Amino acid sequence: MSTTGINWFKYSSPQAIYPLAGRMIPWFAAVAVGVIAIGLYIGFFVAPTDATQGDAYRIIFVHVPAAWMSMFLYVIMAIWAGIGLGLNARPSFMMAQAIAPTGAMFTFLALFTGSMWGKPTWGAWWVWDARLTSELILLFQYIGIILLRSSIDDLRRADRASAVLALVGVINVPIIYFSVKWWNTLHQGASVTITAAPTMAGSMVTAMLIMMVGFWMYSFAVTLARMRCVIVERERQPSWGKPASIPDVVEAR
Amino acid sequence: MSQPSLSEALRGVVRRDLLLAMRHRSDVAMSVFFVVIVASLFPLGVGPEPAVLRTIASGVLWVTALLACLLSLGRLFTADYLDGVLEQTLLIPQPLAVLVVGKVFSHWVISGLPVVLLSPLLGLQFGLSGESLGVLTLSLLLGTPTLSMIGAIGAALTLGLRGSGLLVALLVLPLFIPVLIFGAGAVSSSLAGIGSEANLSLLGACFLLSLAFAPWATAVALRIALE
Amino acid sequence: MFQTVALSGSRGERRLFSDVNVTVKPGTLLAVVGENGSGKTSFLRMLCGLLSPDGGEILWQGNNIRKLKELYSAQLTYVGHLNGIKDELTPVENLKVSACLAGDESSGGVVQKALEAVGLGRAVHRLPTRVLSQGQKRRVTLARLWLSTRPLWLLDEPFASLDAAATSYLTQQIQSHLSRGGMVVVATHQEIDLPPDCIQHLRLTQ
Numbered sequence: 001m002s003t004t005g006i007n008w009f010k011y012s013s014p015q016a017i018y019p020l021a022g023r024m025i026p027w028f029a030a031v032a033v034g035v036i037a038i039g040l041y042i043g044f045f046v047a048p049t050d051a052t053q054g055d056a057y058r059i060i061f062v063h064v065p066a067a068w069m070s071m072f073l074y075v076i077m078a079i080w081a082g083i084g085l086g087l088n089a090r091p092s093f094m095m096a097q098a099i100a101p102t103g104a105m106f107t108f109l110a111l112f113t114g115s116m117w118g119k120p121t122w123g124a125w126w127v128w129d130a131r132l133t134s135e136l137i138l139l140f141q142y143i144g145i146i147l148l149r150s151s152i153d154d155l156r157r158a159d160r161a162s163a164v165l166a167l168v169g170v171i172n173v174p175i176i177y178f179s180v181k182w183w184n185t186l187h188q189g190a191s192v193t194i195t196a197a198p199t200m201a202g203s204m205v206t207a208m209l210i211m212m213v214g215f216w217m218y219s220f221a222v223t224l225a226r227m228r229c230v231i232v233e234r235e236r237q238p239s240w241g242k243p244a245s246i247p248d249v250v251e252a253r
Numbered sequence: 254m255s256q257p258s259l260s261e262a263l264r265g266v267v268r269r270d271l272l273l274a275m276r277h278r279s280d281v282a283m284s285v286f287f288v289v290i291v292a293s294l295f296p297l298g299v300g301p302e303p304a305v306l307r308t309i310a311s312g313v314l315w316v317t318a319l320l321a322c323l324l325s326l327g328r329l330f331t332a333d334y335l336d337g338v339l340e341q342t343l344l345i346p347q348p349l350a351v352l353v354v355g356k357v358f359s360h361w362v363i364s365g366l367p368v369v370l371l372s373p374l375l376g377l378q379f380g381l382s383g384e385s386l387g388v389l390t391l392s393l394l395l396g397t398p399t400l401s402m403i404g405a406i407g408a409a410l411t412l413g414l415r416g417s418g419l420l421v422a423l424l425v426l427p428l429f430i431p432v433l434i435f436g437a438g439a440v441s442s443s444l445a446g447i448g449s450e451a452n453l454s455l456l457g458a459c460f461l462l463s464l465a466f467a468p469w470a471t472a473v474a475l476r477i478a479l480e
Numbered sequence: 481m482f483q484t485v486a487l488s489g490s491r492g493e494r495r496l497f498s499d500v501n502v503t504v505k506p507g508t509l510l511a512v513v514g515e516n517g518s519g520k521t522s523f524l525r526m527l528c529g530l531l532s533p534d535g536g537e538i539l540w541q542g543n544n545i546r547k548l549k550e551l552y553s554a555q556l557t558y559v560g561h562l563n564g565i566k567d568e569l570t571p572v573e574n575l576k577v578s579a580c581l582a583g584d585e586s587s588g589g590v591v592q593k594a595l596e597a598v599g600l601g602r603a604v605h606r607l608p609t610r611v612l613s614q615g616q617k618r619r620v621t622l623a624r625l626w627l628s629t630r631p632l633w634l635l636d637e638p639f640a641s642l643d644a645a646a647t648s649y650l651t652q653q654i655q656s657h658l659s660r661g662g663m664v665v666v667a668t669h670q671e672i673d674l675p676p677d678c679i680q681h682l683r684l685t686q
Contacts, residue, residue: 085473088532137430151411151416152414155493161410161474161478164473168428168466179455183434255554257583261580262581266581268577269566272569276568336564336565340562342581344558345582480530
């Protein structure tokens with residue numbers, strides 16, 4: 001597979017990933033905690049109070065980065081799934097499996113904070129806003145992928161079937177977003193659109209970006225930790241790596 | 254070395270499925286009755302005010318069509334999977350994605366087409382008239398093949414799994430949303446008098462897109478399921 | 481010529497066989513034997529291209545079957561563990577459809593002759609397959625071999641639930657296929673009554 005001098009696949013076997021991930025997790029976790037703390041500090045104490053929404057708007061420092069992450073992670077998961085299908089590489093399937101729950105968690109976080117923001121801002125916990133609705137459908141897709149995987153006993157089939165579903169979803173996410181937006185303009189009377197304050201202070205943008213970096217670090221740490229669990233779970237399987245029986249060929253000619 | 258031509262293989266697949274449907278006419282009748290009954294429940298639940306019924310008509314009828322498609326998805330590959338016909342289908346020396354189109358087409362003829370043909374009648378039940386009835390039928394005619402096409406992916410992914418009926422609903426319903434929005438949107442915009450062309454052409458686009466991708470994804474999923 | 485090179489396969493996480501090297505030359509039969517669960521069916525499905533191997537390759541005339549894809553499917557007739565016929569259709573309809581999908585001649589006369597060759601009289605031709613016995617259903621499935629013009633036959637337990645008469649019809653048909661230069665791979669528990677110089681055995685052990 002590798003044509004250059006470096007054998008990249010050496011680093012892609014589960015046995016090599018396991019200790020490597022173990023060494024990386026504490027660093028990512030520590031950076032995540034630090035960066036998220038800084039981001040929250042800037043968001044809650046440094047960023048100015050919004051003229052129209054008061055302090056309630058500060059939830060967007062969690063909401064917006066979480067929503068970004070939910071989409072990033074979906075795309076990354078689909079890319080790993082695609083690599084897995086294309087190269088028949090087990091570690092990429094494991095990666096996709098490890099990312100899915102984190103992605104679902106961020107999607108849920110985005111929805112939850114969205115509705116917390118919605119209550120004081122528009123007086124309703126839920127509005128059928130295009131972005132919120134697409135986010136909800138994204139959550140359904142994450143759940144579908146996790147459920148499909150867990151209801152297939154055969155690991156190989158589970159890997160590949162959920163990969164196909166992830167790829168189908170990646171084509172669908174933009175279509176769904178577009179269609180919901182279209183639907184929303186059709187039913188304009190009932191809808192309110194979430195748009196971040198048109199003129200955002202520099203410190204707001206900074207806080208959001210810092211939070212996103214923190215969420216990235218968190219995702220790395222959690223995904224790698226889950227990856228280790230997946231590897232251990234699969235290693236337990238009986239015939240993994242053991243020498244197999246060799247059939248004898250008898251030529252009667 | 255014998256090899257069927259593409260059209261021969263496609264015709265063979267379609268003919269067998271339609272022949273089987275002829276032997277199981279009650280299956281077709283069931284999905285039709287399902288639609289009629291579900292659609293009739295809404296006025297009973299919501300109340301008989303014609304104005305209310307007219308506003309919910311497009312949504313209700315479209316969701317009903319969606320559910321009818323969903324319920325019939327189990328029939329798409331399961332029987333073939335159990336009796337080994339699917340295995341033989343995978344070995345037909347023609348692209349599997351094209352044969353999948355054949356299977357989906359016959360599935361649509363059995364489960365989607367009856368709903369389309371019935372829809373003007375159901376529309377009348379909800380007080381739709383004239384142009385909007387036509388738009389409803391046209392939107393279903395354009396949309397239900399897309400539903401079958403997308404549904405086939407879910408049916409293939411969940412083939413032979415325990416609880417696959419429920420699982421397929423969870424996987425496929427989110428993917429149905431664009432079709433639902435454009436389909437129901439076409440009818441409501443025609444009722445609102447703002448013209449349904451945009452929605453109908455988006456439905457057409459959905460159909461073409463699903464025709465391009467879904468059979469291929471279904472073929473991959475079938476090969477995975479049969480390993 | 482048909483060849484496997486260092487073929488290994490597993491089912492779930494269980495390794496079934498590894499490093500299988502066999503060559504099937506025209507006019508010969510490979511009998512795959514082994515206990516229940518030793519991987520005979522998986523091996524055959526792998527040779528069909530339905531199952532992908534863990535390692536090694538399967539070569540048809542020197543080309544990997546993964547590359548040949550449909551070109552390779554056009555070379556083989558597979559009779560699986562499942563019959564692959566529809567209960568609701570009659571034997572004639574079943575056979576017509578499968579012959580048509582294989583690109584073989586599927587006229588009524590040819591199909592009826594094939595059914596008669598496996599010992600199914602005209603009385604059952606027009607009955608739904610559902611009402612036939614297990615052995616009769618198997619015969620309907622095997623009648624495809626009388627229509628097949630493909631060089632490679634992959635047969636999974638073809639003799640199961642067949643009576644003595646049907647077994648001998650099938651053996652004769654296999655023999656005439658071999659004498660035409662065909663190749664056959666059979667997974668079986670039974671001894672096949674063929675001249676020993678055209679049979680080789682592959683024993684799968686656990």
